[in-house]
Amino acid sequence: xxxxxxxxxxxxxxxxxxxxxxxxxxxxxxxxxxxxxxxxxxxxxxxxxxxxxxxxxxxxxxxxxxxxxxxxxxxxxxxxxxxxxxxxxxxxxxxxxxxxxxxxxxxxxxxxxxxxxxxxxxxxxxxxxxxxxxxxxxxxxxxxxxxxxxxxxxxxxxxxxxxxxxxxxxxxxxxxxxxxxxxxxxxxxxxxxxxxxxxxxxxxxxxxxxxxxxxxxxxxxxxxxxxxxxxxxxxxxxxxxxxxxxxxxxxxxxxxxxxxxxxxxxxxxxxxxxxxxxxxxxxxxxxxxxxxxxxxxxxxxxxxxxxxxxxxxxxxxxxxxxxxxxx
Numbered sequence: 001x002x003x004x005x006x007x008x009x010x011x012x013x014x015x016x017x018x019x020x021x022x023x024x025x026x027x028x029x030x031x032x033x034x035x036x037x038x039x040x041x042x043x044x045x046x047x048x049x050x051x052x053x054x055x056x057x058x059x060x061x062x063x064x065x066x067x068x069x070x071x072x073x074x075x076x077x078x079x080x081x082x083x084x085x086x087x088x089x090x091x092x093x094x095x096x097x098x099x100x101x102x103x104x105x106x107x108x109x110x111x112x113x114x115x116x117x118x119x120x121x122x123x124x125x126x127x128x129x130x131x132x133x134x135x136x137x138x139x140x141x142x143x144x145x146x147x148x149x150x151x152x153x154x155x156x157x158x159x160x161x162x163x164x165x166x167x168x169x170x171x172x173x174x175x176x177x178x179x180x181x182x183x184x185x186x187x188x189x190x191x192x193x194x195x196x197x198x199x200x201x202x203x204x205x206x207x208x209x210x211x212x213x214x215x216x217x218x219x220x221x222x223x224x225x226x227x228x229x230x231x232x233x234x235x236x237x238x239x240x241x242x243x244x245x246x247x248x249x250x251x252x253x254x255x256x257x258x259x260x261x262x263x264x265x266x267x268x269x270x271x272x273x274x275x276x277x278x279x280x281x282x283x284x285x286x287x288x289x290x291x292x293x294x295x296x297x298x299x300x301x302x303x304x305x306x307x308x309x310x311x312x313x314x315x316x317x318x319x320x321x322x323x324x325x326x327x
Contacts (some may be wrong), residue, residue: 001047001304002291004273007170011119011149012017013078015266017050018043018284019201020203025057026224033065033280040069042281044077044286052173052199054082054123055110056102063111069111070235076245080119080173080199081108084126086143094324096126098137098177105146121151121173125327131159135166142167151199154325157190169196173275174325176200178209178242178261179195179230179312186271203265203274204258208236211243211257227318235314242310249303255293258283262290269302 004017024030053066063081070077083104084096108117121136141147149170152163163169172191176183177200191198204210206225215233219226229235246257253260265274276287295303315322
């Protein structure tokens with residue numbers, strides 16, 4: 001597995017990371033812990049050195065899983081986790097008050113079984129706490145040796161600039177895929193200018209770009225997609241033209257649709273590191289195989305031209321979540 005660098009501090013990670021959220025949160029009931037530990041070990045064996053989790057996934061369960069699984073590999077892998085979303089009465093609440101950040105980092109260090117967090121993201125921007133105040137606390141935690149690098153998730157460009165001015169930001173995590181290209185407008189140019197890495201989550205469109213989802217697919221109540229407008233039967237059907245395109249390219253490259261979707265993200269910039277998630281070994285191996293699929297500059301131009309003419313149906317978040325991004 002080749003490596004890429006995020007940010008100007010030289011944080012070097014595997015070209016493709018592993019998003020661990022779905023193993024215990026968001027995509028149906030949590031799976032057997034022993035099985036998921038084995039899957040994470042399989043990822044390490046195949047060269048993955050970059051693992052993503054968050055305090056709120058579970059909550060706490062996913063960090064505990066990642067901490068247990070990666071304990072034997074200290075110094076050989078890097079873990080990213082997140083603060084800033086708390087659970088209150090079954091609802092997610094944004095909270096990045098300084099004392100809460102300090103509580104969160106102590107809890108994450110314990111659950112992850114590490115002395116310092118490699119990359120610590122603010123999970124969502126808290127409108128009630130100035131980003132300069134958040135960045136100041138993070139700067140102190142870096143000085144104290146509890147964090148090595150920091151970043152933000154789904155933040156707007158102006159917020160990123162303000163945060164970066166207080167303490168250099170290593171990476172931004174946001175959704176990015178063939179289905180959601182909005183970051184190309186403002187985010188990617190700003191990150192290139194500032195020397196900040198980009199970590200796309202949902203690079204497979206929450207599973208849609210694997211080509212295995214159609215209008216008859218159903219999602220259980222504990223699967224986040226059950227409330228996502230993009231995944232209504234009507235929108236799934238309307239977006240199949242994108243799958244037809246990807247399958248056509250995949251056939252010509254002797255690759256799978258998922259590999260083409262990931263290769264497209266990787267081809268965009270050398271400082272982009274996608275973190276597809278999975279709960280299955282065969283999917284893990286398929287995703288990692290995308291690093292061997294090359295799209296030439298010419299192929300990328302042609303593909304982007306066709307993609308620009310495809311209109312995606314359905315929002316990527318229900319309204320209550322949509323109003324928390326791009327702040």
